[in-house]
Amino acid sequence: MSKYKTLKEEAFEANMEIKKQNLAIYTWGNVSAFDPAKGVFAIKPSGVLYEKLKPQSIVVVDLDGKIVEGNLNPSSDTETHRVLYLEFQGIRGVTHTHSTYAVAWAQAGKPVPVFGTTHADHGTEPIPCTEFMSPEAVKNNYEFETGKLITETFKKAGLNPAHINMVLVSGHGPFTWGDSAAQSIYHGAVLEEICKMAWLTLSINPLANPLPEHIMEKHWKRKHGSSAYYGQKTQ
Amino acid sequence: MSKYKTLKEEAFEANMEIKKQNLAIYTWGNVSAFDPAKGVFAIKPSGVLYEKLKPQSIVVVDLDGKIVEGNLNPSSDTETHRVLYLEFQGIRGVTHTHSTYAVAWAQAGKPVPVFGTTHADHGTEPIPCTEFMSPEAVKNNYEFETGKLITETFKKAGLNPAHINMVLVSGHGPFTWGDSAAQSIYHGAVLEEICKMAWLTLSINPLANPLPEHIMEKHWKRKHGSSAYYGQKTQ
Amino acid sequence: MSKYKTLKEEAFEANMEIKKQNLAIYTWGNVSAFDPAKGVFAIKPSGVLYEKLKPQSIVVVDLDGKIVEGNLNPSSDTETHRVLYLEFQGIRGVTHTHSTYAVAWAQAGKPVPVFGTTHADHGTEPIPCTEFMSPEAVKNNYEFETGKLITETFKKAGLNPAHINMVLVSGHGPFTWGDSAAQSIYHGAVLEEICKMAWLTLSINPLANPLPEHIMEKHWKRKHGSSAYYGQKTQ
Amino acid sequence: MSKYKTLKEEAFEANMEIKKQNLAIYTWGNVSAFDPAKGVFAIKPSGVLYEKLKPQSIVVVDLDGKIVEGNLNPSSDTETHRVLYLEFQGIRGVTHTHSTYAVAWAQAGKPVPVFGTTHADHGTEPIPCTEFMSPEAVKNNYEFETGKLITETFKKAGLNPAHINMVLVSGHGPFTWGDSAAQSIYHGAVLEEICKMAWLTLSINPLANPLPEHIMEKHWKRKHGSSAYYGQKTQ
Secondary structure (H helix, E strand, O other): OOOOHHHHHHHHHHHHHHHHOOOOOOOOEEEEEEEOOOOEEEEOEOOOOHHHOOHHHOEEEEOOOOEEEOOOOEOOOHHHHHHHHHHOOOOOEEEEEOOHHHHHHHHHOOOEOOOOHHHHOOOOOOEOEOOOOOHHHHHOOHHHHHHHHHHHHHHHHOOOOOOOOEEEEOOOEEEEEEOOHHHHHHHHHHHHHHHHHHHHHHHHOOOOOOOOHHHHHHHHHHHOOOOOOOOOOOO | OOOOHHHHHHHHHHHHHHHHOOOOOOOOEEEEEEEOOOOEEEEOEOOOOHHHOOHHHOEEEEOOOOEEEOOOOEOOOHHHHHHHHHHOOOOOEEEEEOOHHHHHHHHHOOOEOOOOHHHHOOOOOOEOEOOOOOHHHHHOOHHHHHHHHHHHHHHHHOOOOOOOOEEEEOOOEEEEEEOOHHHHHHHHHHHHHHHHHHHHHHHHOOOOOOOOHHHHHHHHHHHOOOOOOOOOOOO | OOOOHHHHHHHHHHHHHHHHOOOOOOOOEEEEEEEOOOOEEEEOEOOOOHHHOOHHHOEEEEOOOOEEEOOOOEOOOHHHHHHHHHHOOOOOEEEEEOOHHHHHHHHHOOOEOOOOHHHHOOOOOOEOEOOOOOHHHHHOOHHHHHHHHHHHHHHHHOOOOOOOOEEEEOOOEEEEEEOOHHHHHHHHHHHHHHHHHHHHHHHHOOOOOOOOHHHHHHHHHHHOOOOOOOOOOOO | OOOOHHHHHHHHHHHHHHHHOOOOOOOOEEEEEEEOOOOEEEEOEOOOOHHHOOHHHOEEEEOOOOEEEOOOOEOOOHHHHHHHHHHOOOOOEEEEEOOHHHHHHHHHOOOEOOOOHHHHOOOOOOEOEOOOOOHHHHHOOHHHHHHHHHHHHHHHHOOOOOOOOEEEEOOOEEEEEEOOHHHHHHHHHHHHHHHHHHHHHHHHOOOOOOOOHHHHHHHHHHHOOOOOOOOOOOO
């Protein structure tokens, strides 16, 4: 029996959520689950329909990008996942989809302002949007460079990937992460909803104010940090 | 057997409607049912998925905010519900969700004009939108202050919560209420539809006229008051 | 056994389509089926949820507005249906809903231009939008006057209800009709789709051109009139 | 047994995808499958609901437009399909629908810019939009002329139908094609999603930049051509 069985099942379950949460048509999304102790992550195989996906078809890749288990090609976005695990210490899951509203903001090339508590419950900053990748970077390992583009964007702006677990890659789409594969896809669904709400907000009021700092802080702390009181202690 | 069994079942059924009416993703909504004779209300536990919710997991809270039955933490919005029951005499149910179009109007910081009979069938005024909460109020009991913000908004504008059973909290989202938990969630669904229609109306015609007073009055009275003739007498 | 059994079943089936085609939430729509030989129409009872509707609960009303069969109150819009059967010779079914996009155009107070063949396949003119009803008319029999408002709008503009089987009542919503109850609800679904497409068209291009006359004529004739060749002869 | 059994089944399956992918209400779409060796294509019968469609009801037509098998009238758009098979060498399937967002762009009379990688994964150019058909052409065989309008649009602009497998017919709607009937309907769903994303992009940022050439090229080559590495070799 595979020693990656649990990790592969975790990745499988999270990939199946893409369809349940309506975040992609056909095969347009992939989730991976990371095991830092073993130094490997389990990821969706490339181009396989979710309705045909099985736990066994999940591919296991190490931090050098080498396949350590699985007969199928891993997602073409595998190198992007790998960079995020290498550079964003502590994350355990990564999700990439082409969800409609998040892609629209990525194509618009705009960060998503914090317009409300729905956003503030999940992050304390606008959702960043990268620059377009340079022609030189595209000529290199494109998917690896996509990861670097994300991590450089966070470094340059002094952003903490533990507090902002989502990004828009300009002209492409969203990447989200979290404490687990399940949380990364949860953040994918949250981002899609935030992006839809923000678009509607501007459509109703192009001069809408961002949420004041004091309310934003409050909502983040309700759900996160030492004094959080949302949810159940025993869950 | 619990003496709150019926009240908890009422709250349970109304919370399950959140998903059926597509008013929230994940756990982003909560409904409570109030029993004025017993001076308690039954409310969703915090952070529990609707698909895992059971009548037994509903928490019963009294008007001082003390838990009188249940092992789980009540919704983090419990204090807001409590204020509404204390101040809006006669209501028996309260609903809070993060439904997409209502949140968008709340984030836009705009009251929703009465553009048509769909709105007038359910209320005789624009749906009010509060101010942002002050930094001082946020430092206090935030959720309690959210309730006060709503009731103060109604008082200042001279609005009758029996005629306008919905409000938008600026930068946050909708609260609705009614004669029962079931009616409060019905008003949540009505508000979402009204918000979508009003956004589309302005998108088609930024200079759209509000519904004339005489038609608005007529529609309200068709469904409400002593001469109402909508529906069945025996229902 | 009721001599209106077939008519009531026809009305029942058409009312159930409201939910299947997503044209209303809760009870916000009603369809009737007309039998000109018997001089009666069968219509949904007021305020009954579609999931609780049965063929037996359908109410039969004559052209004077008198209930001839049924224990429930008929739809509060019954008088509007009655006027349409009296004035639009040859129609056999009427549908009224609060479908989202059609209501938005009605609230915007704008006729829907013929932007494409989807519209032209079903009508040769913009979908008319009435004026607001006058205070005097509202004081009369409101629902009867709604019917008059529709038929007067057609008369004044010289429109043929056999060629344009849909209308928007300003600030209220759509009424559609057809050769049968089933066709009237089909036109309700067509109108909703046309309204969504027209809104999107203007959102993409505020200066979009209407469909040229020669293409509009062609599409209408493909489906209607003596030289129609769409569909199957034997159906 | 029919010697077209496999081709008819292929066409049947692809037509059933129209509903699964939500690309049309009622009967508003049709797919055909082409067998170049036999010189025939199998197409949906006109005006038949998808829920009543069977493999046996599919009609087989030759390249002169003559029915070679089937008792029903073929789709009224058959002549358009025929022209595409005659003029776009190598294609094996054609899809036409009235999907909402693609129709909106067609009615807006605008080509869809390449705003992102979702588009670039499937084509290297903006999605072309034809002119309106002339009154003379409409008087001829209208559906045949629709095909000519598409192929002339490609010729005039020097576009390669192997690289851009979708088009918008002005004031009408989308036609897509591919290596099989299944791929043509896949392209129909892709086009609908691209059109929705592009509309949202412009709504968020009316000055949104198209995707830079170097990223567009990269995404096309990831999925197409000799060095493609998306998906599984063995699939």
